[in-house]
Amino acid sequence: SPKRTVDHMLQHIASTHPDIDYILWTGDLPPHDVWNQTREENLMVLKQTVEQMTQMFPGIPIFPALGNHEAAPVNSFPPPFIHNDFSIEWLYSVLDIEWRKWLPSSVSRTVRHGAFYSVLVRPGFRIISLNMNYCNNKNWWLLLNSTDPAKELQWFIYELQSAEFSGEKVHVIGHIPPGHSDCLKVWSRNYYEIINRYESTVTAQFFGHTHYDEFELFYDTKDLGRAVNIAFVGPSVTPYADLNPGYRIYYVDGDHEKSTRMVVDHETWIMNLKEANLYDYPIWYKLYSMQSAFKVPSLLPQELDNLVNKMAENQTVFDLYYRFYWKNSPVRPSCDAECKKRLICDLRSGRSHDRKTLCQEIESRIDASTNVGWRAWIYNGFALSVSVIMAIPALTYQIPKFVMGFG
Template sequence: MLILIPGSPIFTVLHLSDIHVDFAYTPGSQGDCSQPLCCRGGQPAPGHTGAGFWGDLRNCDIPYWTAEIILRYASELEKVDFIYYTGDIPPHNVWNQSREQQLYSLNTINDLLAKTFPNKTFYSAVGNHETAPCNLFPTPNIRSDNISWLYQVLADNWIKLGLPEDTRKSIEHGGFYTTVIRPGLRLISLNMNYCSWENFWLFINSTDPLDQLQWMIQWLQYAEDHGEKVHIIGHHPPKQCLASFSWNFNKIINRYENTIAGQFYAHTHNDEFVINYDEIDQQRPISMAYITPSLTTFSNLNPGYRVYKIDGNYPESSYWVLDHRTVIMNLTATNIYNQTIFLDEYDARDAYEMKNLFPNDWHNLIERLKNNIDGPLMSLVYQYYTKSYGNGNQCDHNCRRGLLCDFITYRSEDPHACDSILD
């Protein structure tokens, strides 16, 4: 059981992800198109509005100047100790990308981050959109298609953003690494593309192609032996991994539940959380996976970012998340008034009336939502899930049950994860 000492020191972490900057974004262009990504040219059809200057809520990514102003706002407003940064910089024009374009996106945005947040350390993870073609991360035994071109650039960029030089070898090997954030707190950054069902190279070896899980176990054991707590970051949440990886990953989290103090993912673009339960006692929550909202608007989402308050900076710190706050840009109002309008969308503890944000507190929230699934609290959850683009009236009873199911499904293809929701 976690016991917090009132008035204990805390630190603040900014979590950025899924920036997806489109350098070809064109204000006034066609926002409704037949391609995967719009707002890049062409005239809008009669009766249809063109792309907004600051972005668009249709199938469009954000322009560079919008990313720039959101990051500047976060830099000036948020007094953070360091930054979690979990991937997906290039846009969604997946049918028309080259290595050169991907590297331009990575280098340009990482330079922007370094300029906007001077003297802040970024702890980064690789997204599925960083490579070309998108999603395809070959394993080491695929000699005809080497991905070292990407990992070498990521290593350069991430070290420029504050990682120590001793992380380079592991990053260049497979896009993952570990480092000590501060005495007592270790970070493990995973390359979750080696578990993703979208990575077709995994048809050759889907279990643990880079021995990344074995590597993670070794470092978790080291942390346990040396009294460290661990934060895990990655792009894909485990529920979006292939089942073989996801279930093995869950076993590892179960084994090291007293060492792992937090998991931080992204990829879905929505504001989500997933409760990780004990394998034996499926009513005992053991860990939390936080899924941060995206900066991109793709699609039907306001831009957003997340700020965590974390217990720490004293002997025997728990390093658990104590609260989190989501900030959004109201894109519709920003385009109407041509003035950026940011909102503190919500604080988790206040909005959900939670004493703490420990796994059991989230479990109790799920129980409250289950008992009044069509009530106003569930409407609020859906509103925040969409970063205030949608409201609860747009999510009917089955939609709400599906959302609750997502919040308690940590393992992919788990046939019984949602039994308590669907009963």
């Protein structure tokens, strides 16, 4: 994104939402011109952005997570046992210094070790920030150890067990969503099991990376009909690719004795990029509220699972989701039955590279509702073959209230 877009967004947030309690910052600060990046440039972007956020939101806690573009080269995050010239210490040591403008000194050890940390925000409420580059399948350093290279998951279990003993509720933040295809299968499976075990402790998860407006559901591994958790994937300020810039405001069950710390509702705000370019002035507006747009009684996992099932059967509901997924982009592509199956499967996939477990049944329902079962496929394929044969002489081909994600 151009710096002026980021500047205007931050100014808009500060003036429009003066009552925000804290900010979740899900990573990816540097521009995505990956082969032009250097360590020095990325560190400069990090320092300047931290300074800008501190000035724009004085006194408001900010909880950052590391994206995959902060390294140079991109996606290159060596495990802690790699030292000397190839070490990632050049980045993590600066992260420790910069992040501690918002975080306590107690996080220094784990930030310098692996760029992850745990913070008690207030009594009974904890935020855990994970470095999702240790599941990033484009991080070739994981060829050395892809199971738990920084012992991050081992540490994560310890933190969640301590939180359970203390009666704390936990929000997890990170960059790459655990169910995304960019997350390694073995890491994602282990993470999924951890969320299953601590479903009563982890009440929300927040990620970025995709640039789209979406979510991922987690299910009981022993009862796949029971949704147990949600990973919210917030929109990005970057318009890449063919998107409007956006950010997300979350409303969370707040400070009271029996607080669940569950997300009650969320709003997506966007800038109409076409009009901003046309009139040379950006206007930000609320695109939708999750509860009111989809008429769901709550954002509990079971309710969003019901919504996903409704999308599969009701084309109007899916079309609404698809428009929001693209942040109301006027150049979003059309979405056929295969596209619909892929996106709905994404919503059910909190575990990467495991689509058959939870997608086959709902995909067959979509096929039935759109008349694209195997009989229709054979018939349509035969009809197409005949029409092609008949048209050979003239045949031509045309090939056609809280989270901000920076990337």
